[in-house]
Amino acid sequence: MTRITWKIEGDRDISGEVEDGLNLMEAAIAHDVPYIYGECGGCLSCATCHVFVEPEWLEMTGPVDDVEDAMLEMTDVERRKTSRLSCQVEVSPELDGLVLHVPIPE
Amino acid sequence: MLVGEEPYAPYQRPPLSKDCLLGKLEPDRLLIRDPQWYAEQGVTTRFSTRIREIRTSRRQVISDQGDILEYSKLVLCTGAGARTLPERMGGDLDGVFTLRTIADMQRLRPVLQPGRRLLILGGGYIGLEVAAVARQLGLEVTLLEMADRILQRVADRETSGFFRDLHREHGVVLRESTRVARLAGVDGRVRAAELESGERIDADLVLVGIGSQPNTALAESAGLECDNGIAVTETGRTSDPDIYAAGDCTSFVRNGVRVRLESVQNAADQGDLVARVLGGEETAYTAVPWFWSEQYDCRLQIVGLNHGHTHTVLRRSGKDRSQSVWYYADDRLLAIDAMNDTRSFALGRRIIEMGKHPSPEQVADPEVDLKALVRPPKR
Incomplete structure (x- = not known):
């Protein structure tokens, strides 16, 4: 189990233990994190699981491939350098303590 | 509840x-x-x-x-259910499948064994996706479509052609304008399809993908x-x-x-x-439709509805096997099919949601960066 924290912009923090092997979108759904929908089930078609990674953790979440990079163009809240689609990051013990910021769409 | x-x-x-x-x-x-x-x-x-x-x-x-x-x-x-073949056409024979639920999938998965002959009726998304899976699992696959091209109901010729080529390259025997008269069985088990032309196609398994x-x-x-x-x-x-x-x-x-x-x-x-x-909110349905499909290593992403389009514009991304088809009704952009071209899908979806209509000339020119339409450059 790996500990992940979601900071909802201007609101509360949600922290929880997540089963390794799930992706961060599934982890967010399991912890009822608001504004993370994962409508397409993680197949890179909806961009509804957008998060900003706490900068010190960015490298640990791995590289952004071309398809994810393209999908980040259609997020509700404009992308930043720390943007990721949660469904593309697999939870593993190295991510224990990871902090994610959840943007609130307009 | x-x-x-x-x-x-x-x-x-x-x-x-x-x-x-x-x-x-x-x-x-x-x-x-x-x-x-x-x-x-x-x-x-x-x-x-x-x-x-x-x-x-x-x-x-x-x-x-x-x-x-x-x-x-x-x-x-209550959703939708898979259309089935009527009994008089052999729809009730063993070895005939539809795919809509977990139970359907659990029936179909164990019989998709290498070397078996799978006949697929219908060249829509379900038929094409199952064809791709079955080829990857080593089955012999024949797919029959009664219309003059696969995906006819949902896509333009360009998109149909892209997927026809893709499946043929992966070894699917894909035949359009081909009508099945009935499925024929022995001891209640499907053995073949008889075409309206009189031709017979042998099969061990039949997947019916004729819509919902x-x-x-x-x-x-x-x-x-x-x-x-x-x-x-x-x-x-x-x-x-x-x-x-x-x-x-x-x-x-x-x-x-x-x-x-x-x-x-x-x-x-x-x-x-x-x-x-x-919950008491005053709101109305305005969402822009989008869809996706995956076949082999190809990702199809669609945004908008192309009903009533008058012409299409092809945009090539510059990469191999990567392009998008833009559907217009005169100068209004209605929909986009993106094949291995998530960038066009993502930008196109925002363009359509924002109600913008880039000219066909802009879209056809791969040098034109459509991103500027969506997110103006920062100062």
Whole structure:
């Protein structure tokens, strides 16, 4: 189990233990994190699981491939350098303590 | 209270014809929410429960077991069912499958064994996705489409051609303008398809992928207005003020045309809409439709509806096997099919949502950066 924290912009923090092997979108759904929908089930078609990674953790979440990079163009809240689609990051013990910021769409 | 006919909590259906069938994803990973989540939200669930009747005057529904459930508001999310071949055409033979539910997938997956001959009827998304999976699992695959091209109902010639080539390159025998007269069996088990031309095609297994029909029987018997789906307003309401409907089972008017959408997007957005409306919010359905399919290593992503298009524009991304087809009605952009071109899909979706209409010349020129239309450069 790996500990992940979601900071909802201007609101509360949600922290929880997540089963390794799930992706961060599934982890967010399991912890009822608001504004993370994962409508397409993680197949890179909806961009509804957008998060900003706490900068010190960015490298640990791995590289952004071309398809994810393209999908980040259609997020509700404009992308930043720390943007990721949660469904593309697999939870593993190295991510224990990871902090994610959840943007609130307009 | 959430009542469902299937034994499972709500789940994602799209992977059933893709990663699940390939064996890369197990069905327990498909659940949209953990079953206990519903209880935590104060939602009582009753699965494996079929509703046989709605008594609108008493605001009651009756289950197959005879239980009477009362409602003040009722939401029908009955979905759609796979169309099947009638018995007289051999639709009831063993070895004939459809694919819509986890149970369907669990029946089909174990029989997809290397070397077997799979015949697929229908060149829509389900037929094509299963063809791709079956080839990857080492089956011999023949796919028959009765229209003059695959994906005819949903896409332009350019897109149909792209997928025809893709499947043929992967060894699928793909035949269009080909009608099946009946399936022939021995001892109740399918052995072949007989074509209207008299030709016979041998097969060990048959997948019927000839579309779906909305599950409207319950709504119809309750006297609700139906028209290729349960007719709903832009707030998701049916012809009964206390009954709403959402998802594949509904039809609604969009841009002056009644449509029925079979998609995750529509299911999620209409569900969201009805929840808001029931919560007292004043809102209406405006979502832009989008769809996707995966076949082999190709990703198809679609945004918008191309009904009534007058012409299409092809945009090449510069990469191999990567392009998009843009559908126009005169100078209005209606929809985009993107093949291995997520950039065009993502930008196109924002362009359509924002109501912008780039000129066909801009779209056809790969040198034109469409991003500027969506997110003006920062100063």
